[in-house]
Amino acid sequence: MSKHSQAAERQRGGFDLGRLLLEGRAFFALIAIIIIFSSLSPVYFSTSNFLTMSSHVAIFGLLSIGMLLVILTGGIDLSVGSTLGLAGVVAGFLMQGVTFDMFGVTLYPPVWVVVILTCGVGAFIGAINGVLIAYFKVPAFVATLGLLYVARGVALLMTDGLTYNNLGGSAELGNTGFDWLGFNRLFGVPVGVLILAAVAIITLLALARTPFGRWVYSTGGNARAAELSGVPVKRVQVSVYVLSGICAAIAGLVLSSQLTSAGPTAGTTYELTAIAGVVIGGAALTGGRGNVRGTLLGAFVIGFLSDGLVIIGVSSYWQTVFTGAVIVLAVLLNSIQYSGRKKRAGKVSEPGSSDPKAPANPSSPSSKADAARVTSETESTAGKPATQH
């Protein structure tokens, strides 16, 4: 018996290694990317380069975290790239001063007011998305696709297609400090990266330790069951789109601060990169599975990969091909992971049919497995007193 259980133990150990590789794939991919590019280019492996790359990742990371919340509920938010662009434009517009013709005054809001108003714009777009999806039953794909166009259009209208280049503000007007949103560094770390870290920690806590987090996961896992358990499913759905909009607005602020300019076409197709980050991070597009850690890793994989390709001088066309391949590979691995899980659990889940013993069965499976196989013949002949002869 002990020999058998040891065998089973070993088998399980081997299985777990494969599982570890599968589940930690985003992490191992990131390590592999760092090793490969470091060996190809001497500049890649340096603190300054990592910080530069991280400040690029900050944009995608912020979008991905908002996107993660939406995807966890089983939705999708295609409007985040446009929201990012619109947020930048709104911030740029506010920084130029708002003129009220009828009073003949121009107001120059301080930066913190600009930040709040810009986030409000993001939240507003998210709220439209959320209400359309939760209350009017518009498919998420279509509703957010519509907002993708609307937000981009509004950004272009506001600027007439031009870019705001002067975001510095001036000391007399009391609206300086925009460069503290992403351009500057604090203790040597780009502010954008710190903002990403803060947003990530808050989201991590919210998902793991608050009722809201549990509601998000249950809504994505099975909205009907969640509703019958008292989860305010519709409110949860609206909330995640609002949060995604806010994340996009923050990303817009960070990006325009980094670039010291705000253009209406900023962030075009970033929604797809954000989705890719979430998927590479192991989240299921069907909802209910995924976490902040994975999503951050996913964002870093994409950022470090594309920056690495630039550094070693690969043509941008090839970059696109590589990024696409990584995404397909990630989805492939996701489906392997989740179907494996289903197979293990699935044997019992067909309603009303045979379920070969819950693992809880006291006289239980794996350790007994080999022994059972050995004795199966004798056991079963003994165990069928009433069969036909």
Place this chain on the structure above:
Amino acid sequence: MAASSVQSVPVGEPADDIVLSARDVAKSFGSVQALKTVNFDVYRGQVTTLFGENGAGKSTLMKILSGVIQPTSGEILLEGEPVRFASTTDAQRLGISIIHQELSLAPNLSVRDNIFMGRELKGSMGIDYAEEARQTRALMEELDEPIDPLTPVEDLRLGQQQIVEIARALSVNSRILIMDEPTSALSATEVEVLFRVIRDLKSRGVSIVYISHHLEEALLITDHAVVLRDGVMTAYARRADIDLEWIVRNMVGENFDLGSPPTGHAMGEVALALEDISVADTAVPERSVVDHLSLDVRAGEIVCIYGLMGAGRTELLECVAGRIPLSGGRVVLEGEDISYLSIAERIAKGLVLVPEDRQRDGLVQTMSVGENLSLASIKAFTRWLLTSGSRERDVVDESIANVHIKTDGAKAEIGSLSGGNQQKVVIGKMLATHPRVVVLDEPSRGIDIGAKAEVFKLLAEGASKQGLAVVFSTSEVGECLSIAHRIVVMSRGRIAAEFGADASKEQIMAASGEAVVA
């Protein structure tokens, strides 16, 4: 009664000609042995029914016979010749078809397209639709169900869809039809039609293997009974030699009892009062699926609602829980009108629903056993904004102990539990909110007899010890006569009759409008 559970195969009768048999078939899934060297025979032109609890190995055996999976050991003999099926297509070629619990029809396509799906008849101009339609019409007429071949399957009633599925099996010349729980979603009349079709198939020499949880119903149609328990065949008998009790005894291995109404506790005030409530039909708003129905349930009382499919049971319970809106009347919980509260608010007030379909409405498959159990009572372990891991563990462990869930622990995947334990998770989740009124829609659906008895015991204890008001619905008469103090029979959205615990099955069935079949 028919104590002779051990029988030798009846010999000499030409009617008992064996067409398909499994010899010493065993099947393991990883370390779990689902079947342990089973011998099973299918008789030509007769119905052989396989009885057994969930997990006894019925579906596994059927999947082996139909080529869905391959046995670990043992062999299958068709007309005495050993055969191997690598796939269902292989089995189908040899005349064996399986009709699954979940129908495998494409609802958007027509009857004709479903019947010829994957083997379309080719003409000179692409698919020969006219010929397909002609053959379809002929098949449907043979089955006495003249459905137009161009009707989309989604427009058909479930029973008719089942018949389309049978027609498809016949169209590939099946000699052996395996039916896995064919009646689970059918109304009494639809079951009648299905049984007529089965008798007709028998007379044409088609052999049927039948699986059902409705024991009484299966006894009406079967010629041979085989009982499986824990992957071992425990009994075989001809229909004439057995009765219901014989089957149940062999299935569970002992006499069982679904319990009796708890006594010895004082009933409290009226906890739930339904006052003249109506629910409109979603498809036809002028029609009511629940029609001016009134019912009072007192604290500590257990009320069973019996009714056929379509009697309005589910609609009644869902509107009480707040899932669907009332079109008239009031729902009153302990003196307070809760008709317009949301589901969450009703749960907070102490009224919970355990839904009928636990896969669709009860469980979050992506979450663990513990997370499922605590989902409805998160507030109980939240302080300020954050949940407390240790207090959640307490809540979960208490639930696991209270409702006797067999699991590896709170972290186990919900899909790793058996049907009965999954049902207990759904019940435990709702009980963890400390309700005053528990409403359960078919709590025994798709779980085995042992688990059923446990669920009923749990409800009886809740009523007698905590003074819970319990309302549960069922479509099996036997379950009415278990723990319920009062039995309410629903028919067409109204209460057709009300009985005490001493009612007889015949009375209940007659009141529901169900034909009493001998």
